[in-house]
């Protein structure tokens with residue numbers, strides 16, 4: 001299965017006034033499950049259409065495996081049907097007059113595959129997707145979730161070398177979404193087909209992806225594994241987009257005491273990592289704290305920050321505690337067994353190594 005590399009891809013509309021893609025660069029490895037993630041309008045669909053060959057970019061080049069499918073000078077352009085790509089759009093359209101089997105077999109019949117091979121493929125993919133008992137029904141006799149699985153199956157039987165999915169689970173309820181997501185990931189692993197999956201849902205991206213390409217305004221903000229983006233976000237946008245509940249941000253001044261920096265907001269202060277001291281002197285910073293990185297402390301602990309509890313949300317084995325410190329509403333995630341330690345007031349600490357420190361002006365990560 002091929003890798004995909006995209007170089008300086010730009011798509012301009014309105015005589016260059018709208019840049020749907022602005023110098024996009026990315027690399028997807030052979031067999032990877034890659035997720036394009038980002039807010040509405042950031043260019044996810046546009047990038048997918050360029051890779052599929054359904055949209056010719058203003059400039060830039062794309063390589064699929066060893067083959068250049070569009071070159072910078074546009075002298076090379078491989079037509080969509082020659083790219084061996086299967087794409088599933090959010091607005092999947094099944095042929096209403098055909099059965100599920102007919103829908104799934106259609107592309108293979110067009111390619112004049114032998115009957116037995118078509119049946120074998122359709123049955124095997126239908127089994128994987130759990131729709132084998134629906135093969136003789138028409139689309140109108142299916143639920144939305146079943147239809148969406150048929151649309152996926154129709155793309156999968158074609159043995160594509162690249163699988164492009166644009167928000168393919170958008171019409172499913174939360175439970176079915178989770179189920180189909182799991183099936184999709186399992187099938188992708190089994191077939192080893194390089195896959196690009198578009199979503200604006202960060203939970204979906206975190207659970208599915210080997211690699212996330214996080215986009216904003218037609219640009220790549222950061223690409224890497226879900227862990228990379230979660231643990232080392234390169235700016236406040238990435239930190240705020242990835243992770244749920246959302247990371248807490250605090251604008252701070254910095255002072256140095258002994259060998260370490262202290263982040264000050266109002267009359268409260270948090271110790272930072274000694275390794276950062278030299279980089280921070282006199283700077284205004286934004287620090288990011290993941291809700292799960294707060295640890296409960298004793299009210300008598302002088303190093304702990306203290307807040308007023310506004311709301312406790314039970315989440316089964318965990319609790320979310322919303323608390324106010326110096327006019328900042330923060331959220332912490334704790335073990336439900338520790339609920340007794342949270343009263344009207346709460347004291348918390350953060351491991352200095354777990355603080356995310358960003359430049360107060362640019363929002364870029366410092367460290």
Ligand SMILES: Nc1ncnc2c1ncn2[C@@H]1O[C@H](COP(=O)(O)OP(=O)(O)OP(=O)(O)O)[C@@H](O)[C@H]1O
Nearest residue numbers: 013014018020039040041042043044045046047200
């Ligand atoms: N034909 C067009 N003419 C002008 N602008 C366009 C055109 N197609 C897309 N755009 C603009 O390009 C930008 C990127 O659009 P795109 O459809 O790629 O976003 P997206 O990330 O897929 O968003 P969504 O999550 O809402 O589907 C948007 O600002 C959009 O308005």
Ligand SMILES: [Mg+2]
Nearest residue numbers: 044045046166
């Ligand atoms: Mg889109």
